[in-house]
Amino acid sequence: MRPSSEPRTQMTETPIGLQPYGRLTSSVARSPNHLLQSLPMAEFEALRPHLEFVELVRETVLVEAGAPLTHVYLPHSGVISLVVKLSEGQTVEVAMVGGDSVFGAAAALDGRISLTDAVVMLPGTASILKVADFRAAADRSGAFRTLLVRHEQALFAQAQQSAACNASHSVEARLSRWLLRARDLCDSESLLLTQEFLAQMIGVQRNAVSIAAHVLQQAGIIQYSRGHIEITNLEALEETSCECYEAVKAQYDRLLKPSI
Numbered sequence: 436m437r438p439s440s441e442p443r444t445q446m447t448e449t450p451i452g453l454q455p456y457g458r459l460t461s462s463v464a465r466s467p468n469h470l471l472q473s474l475p476m477a478e479f480e481a482l483r484p485h486l487e488f489v490e491l492v493r494e495t496v497l498v499e500a501g502a503p504l505t506h507v508y509l510p511h512s513g514v515i516s517l518v519v520k521l522s523e524g525q526t527v528e529v530a531m532v533g534g535d536s537v538f539g540a541a542a543a544l545d546g547r548i549s550l551t552d553a554v555v556m557l558p559g560t561a562s563i564l565k566v567a568d569f570r571a572a573a574d575r576s577g578a579f580r581t582l583l584v585r586h587e588q589a590l591f592a593q594a595q596q597s598a599a600c601n602a603s604h605s606v607e608a609r610l611s612r613w614l615l616r617a618r619d620l621c622d623s624e625s626l627l628l629t630q631e632f633l634a635q636m637i638g639v640q641r642n643a644v645s646i647a648a649h650v651l652q653q654a655g656i657i658q659y660s661r662g663h664i665e666i667t668n669l670e671a672l673e674e675t676s677c678e679c680y681e682a683v684k685a686q687y688d689r690l691l692k693p694s695i
C-alpha cells in the first residue's frame with residue numbers, strides 16, 4: 436500500500452505517534468479511502484493539498500475520549516477501533532473504521548471532542564486532514580456533506596449493532612463477527628493481533644476469548660499462533676458468526692456504495 440515513489444518528508448503538526456509519510460502527489464489519481472474516492476473529482480482536487488499521508492502504527496492511541504480532535508482520519512488500510520473505556524478498566528469496541536469510512540467526521544463538524552478512544556488495532560496507512568480544512572470542505576460542498584451524513588449513519592448503525600451483539604450473542608459468534616469485518620477491512624485472511632486485544636474488542640475476559648479461539652481452531656476455521664490469526668475456512672467462519680456481521684455489511688453497502 437505504501438507507494439515507493441512517495442518521498443518521505445517531515446511534516447509539521449502530525450498527530451503524536453503517527454509516522455508522517457508525505458502528501459498525496461498529483462501522480463496519485465485518488466486516495467485509496469472510499470469516502471475520498473466517492474467525492475466529485477473537483478472536490479477531491481480542492482482537498483488534495485491539505486491531505487497528509489501517515490502510517491497507522493499498531494496500538495497508537497489517536498485520541499482519547501473527551502479530548503479535542505485535531506485531525507480527521509481517512510484510512511487506506513488497517514483498522515482504527517473506536518473504544519469505550521469504563522471506570523474499572525474494561526474496554527469495549529463500539530465500531531471499526533477502515534478504508535471504507537472516516538473517523539472523526541461528526542466531532543470535526545461540531546463539538547470538536549472525541550466521544551470515544553480511537554486506537555490503531557491493525558496497522559496500515561491513512562490520509563489525514565486538519566479539522567479546520569475538513570470543516571471548510573464541508574461548508575463549500577453539498578456533495579461532501581451528503582457523503583458525511585451517510586458515513587455517520589453507517590457508523591451509528593455499526594455501533595448500535597455492536598451494543599446488541601455484545602448483549603445477546605455468544606463469544607464465539609462475536610469473535611467470528613470481529614474477524615470477518617477485520618478480514619474485509621484488511622482484505623487479508625492473515626491478521627496480526629493478540630488475544631488480549633481481541634478480548635478487549637469484544638468485551639470479554641481474555642480466558643473467554645482463548646476458549647472461543649480454541650473452539651474455532653479445533654473446527655479448522657482459524658489457525659492461531661502467538662499474536663497471529665489465520666482464517667483458514669472463511670465460509671465456516673461466516674456460519675459461526677452471528678447475524679451482526681451481515682447486518683452491518685448490508686448497512687454499509689446500502690449507504691456507501693458509489694452507485695447510490
Ligand SMILES: [Zn+2]
Nearest residue numbers: 600604677679
Ligand atoms: Zn452479534
